[in-house]
Amino acid sequence: MNLSISPSLGKAALALSLVAILGGCATTGSPVVGGNVQYGDSKAVETVTNQFGSTDLQTIAESMTRSLLQSAVITRGNRPLVTVADVKNKTSEYIDTRSITDSIRAQMLKSGSVRFAVDNDAMQSQTDELIRQNQTGMYKKSTTKKIGKMEGADFRLEGNITSIVKQSSSIKDVYYKFSLVLVGIESGVIEWADEKEIRKTSSR
Amino acid sequence: MTLRKHLAGLLAVASLLAASAVIAPAMADTIASKIEAQGEMTFLKITGLRQAVRNGLLSIQAEVTNEYEGQQTMYYRFRWLDASGFSVWDDEPWKPVLFHGKDKQLIQVVAPTPQATDFRLVVQSPENKTSPASTW
Numbered sequence: 001m002n003l004s005i006s007p008s009l010g011k012a013a014l015a016l017s018l019v020a021i022l023g024g025c026a027t028t029g030s031p032v033v034g035g036n037v038q039y040g041d042s043k044a045v046e047t048v049t050n051q052f053g054s055t056d057l058q059t060i061a062e063s064m065t066r067s068l069l070q071s072a073v074i075t076r077g078n079r080p081l082v083t084v085a086d087v088k089n090k091t092s093e094y095i096d097t098r099s100i101t102d103s104i105r106a107q108m109l110k111s112g113s114v115r116f117a118v119d120n121d122a123m124q125s126q127t128d129e130l131i132r133q134n135q136t137g138m139y140k141k142s143t144t145k146k147i148g149k150m151e152g153a154d155f156r157l158e159g160n161i162t163s164i165v166k167q168s169s170s171i172k173d174v175y176y177k178f179s180l181v182l183v184g185i186e187s188g189v190i191e192w193a194d195e196k197e198i199r200k201t202s203s204r
Numbered sequence: 205m206t207l208r209k210h211l212a213g214l215l216a217v218a219s220l221l222a223a224s225a226v227i228a229p230a231m232a233d234t235i236a237s238k239i240e241a242q243g244e245m246t247f248l249k250i251t252g253l254r255q256a257v258r259n260g261l262l263s264i265q266a267e268v269t270n271e272y273e274g275q276q277t278m279y280y281r282f283r284w285l286d287a288s289g290f291s292v293w294d295d296e297p298w299k300p301v302l303f304h305g306k307d308k309q310l311i312q313v314v315a316p317t318p319q320a321t322d323f324r325l326v327v328q329s330p331e332n333k334t335s336p337a338s339t340w
Binding site: 043044045054055058059062065066067069070075107110111112113 | 259281295298
């Protein structure tokens with residue numbers, strides 16, 4: 001089989017590749033299937049409506065974490081054990097406050113300066129697992145995790161989120177205040193507290 | 205063949221340029237070296253920048269001045285880098301700041317982790333001379 005390219009075909013190919021190089025107009029199929037969906041920037045400032053949104057969640061979590069990192073009990077450097085109690089939603093909206101505390105916890109853990117104990121929500125699965133290992137007789141003795149070895153937290157995080165909503169015929173103003181405290185569990189002393197305020201105004 | 209030669213030449217020039225960019229002497233710690241402005245800000249100016257290490261964490265304070273009589277918005281976020289220039293933290297959320305007319309504001313932040321020894325302040329203002337491509 002003769003594989004040599006005919007001169008005219010070669011010229012055409014050269015011209016095509018030149019066009020592709022100079023014009024950059026060749027479209028390469030993207031690894032995408034489907035229609036009118038676009039992936040956006042998950043960190044972009046979201047201003048679709050003035051209800052509680054992703055930017056509020058992210059900025060609250062970030063500013064609380066950064067402030068907490070500077071608190072005296074954490075800068076001592078002995079990696080205290082913290083647990084997350086409730087953040088009460090006192091606004092008129094539905095807000096998943098657990099999502100905010102989850103972000104705070106993830107960022108705090110990533111910074112490496114604290115440890116977290118299993119909180120109320122996850123306690124059931126923790127005790128279930130311990131009881132199953134110890135009481136069902138199905139596990140090797142040498143690998144069974146002992147009951148009575150869980151560590152008690154030194155501090156707990158708890159807080160509130162409140163809002164003030166004002167509305168006129170043309171303007172809607174929402175003010176959020178997120179407050180968080182770190183309480184010493186043995187002493188009951190509030191060791192750290194901070195607030196994050198957010199104002200959002202929209203006109204119709 | 206000539207095209208290939210041209211391409212090879214271009215590649216050589218490009219790699220030379222890249223190499224010189226790498227070898228270039230380290231930039232002095234000027235304000236400009238720490239700021240990544242997405243387009244030149246027309247009315248908002250970064251007029252001060254200081255850093256200190258407190259409790260093992262890098263603290264930054266940036267002073268931003270609005271030179272305009274009316275309100276201006278700025279979006280910003282920090283990039284946290286280690287000594288080798290690697291990013292040590294996830295992308296931060298963009299944060300909006302509102303400036304009143306002729307307002308001056310201090311942006312204070314603390315690094316999220318002791319690993320962060322360097323930073324870049326990424327700023328964008330909607331009324332930039334050249335707006336960047338939309339992030340949406």
